Amino acid sequence: MERWKGITLIIVGAMLWGASGPMMEWVLHNSNFSIQFFMTIRLTVAGLFLLLFLKLSGKKIFAIWKEPSWWRQLVVFGIFGMLGAQYTFVATIEASNASIATLLQFLGPIYIVLLVSWKSRKFPPRYQVIGIVGTLFGLFFLLTNAKLDELLISTEALLWGLGVGLTFAFYTVYPARLMKEWGVLIVVGWGMLVAGIVLAIVTQCWRSNEWNYLAEFPVNLMIACIIIIGTVAFVLFLSSMKYITAVETSILSSMEPLTAMVISVIWFGQILGAWQYFGVVVMLIFVTWLSIAGEIKRKKKVLME
Helix, strand or coil, rough: CHHHHHHHHHHHHHHHHHHHHHHHHHHCCCCCCCCCHHHHHHHHHHHHHHHHHHHHHCCCCHHHHHHHHHHHHHHHHHHHHHHHHHHHHHHHHHHHCCCHHHHCCHHHHHHHHHHHHHHHHHCCCHHHHHHHHHHHHHHHHHCCCCHHHHHCCCCCHHHHHHHHHHHHHHHCCCHHHHHHHHCCHHHHHHHHHHHHHHHHHCCCHHCCCCCHHCCCHHHHHHHHHHHHHHHHHHHHHHHCCCCCCCCHHHHHHHHHHHHHHHHHHHHCCCCCCCHHHHCCCCCCCCHHHHHHHHHHHHHHHHHCC
């Protein structure tokens, strides 16, 4: 029963997270908000919302700030992990669309493999090389639709998209010790708030004339939905890990880009070419392969010891 609970949590969480991409695309294309102002509001409000929830649940949310070694890591995560990942994701959406941004986010495991190999000064294992080559093969078809002389997204979108994978890799790897010590939700809540405050200071959002746009009914409703749905999706995603394996999580999280694509087709009428859909399938297969093969290898190593 608990396993099915975990499966339900990850599927619902991934679908909600996938749905938030097209919603952000709608806000950016149907309002006068800049990415900077939009992200400041989203991160700050979501961070406060999550921390308030934890405080009301009896958690000691300020304890992490009493130890310099921990709060320094938290600030680094907030700026380069949370803000980096969220900003590049939204910038990719603005330069292309939610489907492309969500799929390029899935390049994160490749960056993690390369980082680990660089730190250990060892060539990646064969299964990782297969996963990387296969994922890049699928990416080629996604970006070109099998036309060698044609790139179907702008150079700006491609660069932001590559940044999405890189920052999501950092977002995944860096806060491991923080989350183990203080819990995932506290770290994420403060990470969002730190990211929002830093972005607000850098852009001096209090001087912006965009505050008036928050009074526009369809836009403010959509922003509220994005904040709530995105936060709930993240909580469901993390909660699922208590009941199912990392491999199952990796496989079922593929519902995220698929949801984003289906909603984009229905809502915006965005249709990919036949070879692009082929590329999507190949990418999802080989990203999943990286997780499955890695888990199998890890278990074999444990059994041998």
